[in-house]
Amino acid sequence: MQTKLFDITKRADYTFKYNTKLGRHGWLRLTPAYSVKLVEEIIRSDCKKGDVILDPFSGTATTGLVASEMGFSSVSYEINPFLIWFGNIKCHNYSVNELDILQKQFNQCLEKIVMSDGFWVPPIHNIERWWHADTLMILASIRNRLVETFGEPNGNHYHNLVWVAFSRLIIETSSAAFNHVSMSFKDTTQYGFTQIKSLLQTIFSNIIHSAKTTLTGYAQVIHADSKALEIKEKECFDAVITSPPYPNRISYIRELRPYMYWVKFLKNGADAGALDWETIGGTWGIATSNxxxxxxxxxxxxxxxxxxxxxxxxxxxxxxxxxxxYVHKYFDNIYSHLLNMSVLLKPNAKVNYIVGNSSFYGHFVETQDIIAECMKQIGFTIIAINTIRRRNTKKGLLEYNIRAYFNI
Ligand SMILES: C[S@@+](CC[C@H](N)C(=O)[O-])C[C@H]1O[C@@H](n2cnc3c(N)ncnc32)[C@H](O)[C@@H]1O
Known part of the structure; x- marks a missing residue:
C-alpha cells in the first residue's frame, strides 16, 4: 500500500482549533471535529459542480456546512440526537430581518431574569464538580427565563439559536477539561450574575452575526445508524467526506453530556451508555460491559x-x-458501515476517510491500513493513504486520509 508522508507535524490548522473563529463553525466546540480547511481542500480537489456529498458521521456537521458554504448539496448521517439538532441549526439559512427581531426579543428577555435556587437543574452526576453552586443557580435562573420566552429546544431554528448560545454558556462557565480519555476538573470558578449575563450576550450576538451569512448550497443532517443503514435509494452520492470515530476509547457522549442534559436530550446516565453502545467505538458506561x-x-x-x-x-x-x-467490534462495525454505504454510491464516487491509529498496551492498531483493506474487500480502489498530522505527543499517533474510489 502506498503511503505518502507530506507532513507529520501537529498542524493545528488541521484540527477543530482552526474552526473556532470561523463563524458558524465556532458555535460549539467538539474536540474530534475536523478542520474546515481540510474539508475545503478535499472538496476543491475531488468535487465538481452539482456533486452531492455524503458524510455518514456528521458530528458537528463540519462537512455539511463547508459543502453548503461552497455551493454543494450534502446529506449527513448522525446517531446522536443532540448533534442532529445542532447540525441542522448550523446549516440553516436565516433571514436577516428575523434575526434582528430575535436579537431584540433576546435582549428584552434578559432584562427580566428572576433569581431562585428552586429552578430545574440537570440530573448530572456530581454536578457540583462542573459548576460552582452560585454559578449553577444563575445558569438555572437564566435557563428558566429562556424557557418562558422561547420554549424548550424544538423545531424552531430561530429559537434554537438561543439554545445554542446557552449551550456555549454552560461550557464556558464549567470547570471540566476535555483533553484526555478520563476527563479532569479544575476547581470550580464562581461567576457573578453580571459576568454571566454579559458573556451570554456576547455569545449570542456573535451567533446572530454569523447566522446572517448566506449559504449557497444545501445541507441536512438525518438520524441514521451508519453501520445499519436502511437503503431507500441507491447510487445517490458522488463523494464521501467523513471522519468516523477512531478506535481510541474517546466517547462523544462524555464530551457532549453537559450540553445534552441542559437542553434535555439526555435524561440519565443509563441512556448515555445505551446510546454509546450504538455508536461506533462507544465506550461509556454499559457500552464497555456489553x-x-x-x-x-x-x-x-x-x-x-x-x-x-x-x-x-x-x-x-x-x-x-x-x-x-473493543478493537474487534470497532472494525466489525466499520466493515458493516462500508458495505452498507457502498450501495448509496454512484460508480466512481470518491471517498475520503479521515482516521487515526491508536495504541493498546504498546500495540499499535493501524486503523488506516485495516480500513483500507476492508474497503478493498468491498470493491473500493485505494488511491492513497496520506498522513495528515501528528495527533499528540504520544509517539506514533497520527491522523490519515484514506482516499479511494468506488468502482463497482
Ligand atoms: C469523529 S466524529 C465526526 C466529527 C465531524 N467530522 C465534525 O467535524 O464534527 C464521529 C461522529 O460519528 C458519530 N457516530 C458514531 N457511530 C455512528 C453510527 N453508527 N451512525 C452514525 N453516526 C455515528 C458520532 O456520534 C460522532 O458524532
Missing amino acids: LKNWTPTNKNLPAHLYDVCDKISRCEDKNAETMSK
Whole structure:
C-alpha cells in the first residue's frame, strides 16, 4: 500500500482549533471535529459542480456546512440526537430581518431574569464538580427565563439559536477539561450574575452575526445508524467526506453530556451508555460491559486486525480481553458501515476517510491500513493513504486520509 508522508507535524490548522473563529463553525466546540480547511481542500480537489456529498458521521456537521458554504448539496448521517439538532441549526439559512427581531426579543428577555435556587437543574452526576453552586443557580435562573420566552429546544431554528448560545454558556462557565480519555476538573470558578449575563450576550450576538451569512448550497443532517443503514435509494452520492470515530476509547457522549442534559436530550446516565453502545467505538458506561457478550457480525476481516487483537488480548492486564474485543467490534462495525454505504454510491464516487491509529498496551492498531483493506474487500480502489498530522505527543499517533474510489 502506498503511503505518502507530506507532513507529520501537529498542524493545528488541521484540527477543530482552526474552526473556532470561523463563524458558524465556532458555535460549539467538539474536540474530534475536523478542520474546515481540510474539508475545503478535499472538496476543491475531488468535487465538481452539482456533486452531492455524503458524510455518514456528521458530528458537528463540519462537512455539511463547508459543502453548503461552497455551493454543494450534502446529506449527513448522525446517531446522536443532540448533534442532529445542532447540525441542522448550523446549516440553516436565516433571514436577516428575523434575526434582528430575535436579537431584540433576546435582549428584552434578559432584562427580566428572576433569581431562585428552586429552578430545574440537570440530573448530572456530581454536578457540583462542573459548576460552582452560585454559578449553577444563575445558569438555572437564566435557563428558566429562556424557557418562558422561547420554549424548550424544538423545531424552531430561530429559537434554537438561543439554545445554542446557552449551550456555549454552560461550557464556558464549567470547570471540566476535555483533553484526555478520563476527563479532569479544575476547581470550580464562581461567576457573578453580571459576568454571566454579559458573556451570554456576547455569545449570542456573535451567533446572530454569523447566522446572517448566506449559504449557497444545501445541507441536512438525518438520524441514521451508519453501520445499519436502511437503503431507500441507491447510487445517490458522488463523494464521501467523513471522519468516523477512531478506535481510541474517546466517547462523544462524555464530551457532549453537559450540553445534552441542559437542553434535555439526555435524561440519565443509563441512556448515555445505551446510546454509546450504538455508536461506533462507544465506550461509556454499559457500552464497555456489553462487550463481554458481543459476537462479530462479519467474518474474514483483514488478517492484521486478528493479529493485533490477539496481541492485545494476551497482555497482562485485567481489561486486556475487553480491550481486544473493543478493537474487534470497532472494525466489525466499520466493515458493516462500508458495505452498507457502498450501495448509496454512484460508480466512481470518491471517498475520503479521515482516521487515526491508536495504541493498546504498546500495540499499535493501524486503523488506516485495516480500513483500507476492508474497503478493498468491498470493491473500493485505494488511491492513497496520506498522513495528515501528528495527533499528540504520544509517539506514533497520527491522523490519515484514506482516499479511494468506488468502482463497482
Ligand atoms: C469523529 S466524529 C465526526 C466529527 C465531524 N467530522 C465534525 O467535524 O464534527 C464521529 C461522529 O460519528 C458519530 N457516530 C458514531 N457511530 C455512528 C453510527 N453508527 N451512525 C452514525 N453516526 C455515528 C458520532 O456520534 C460522532 O458524532
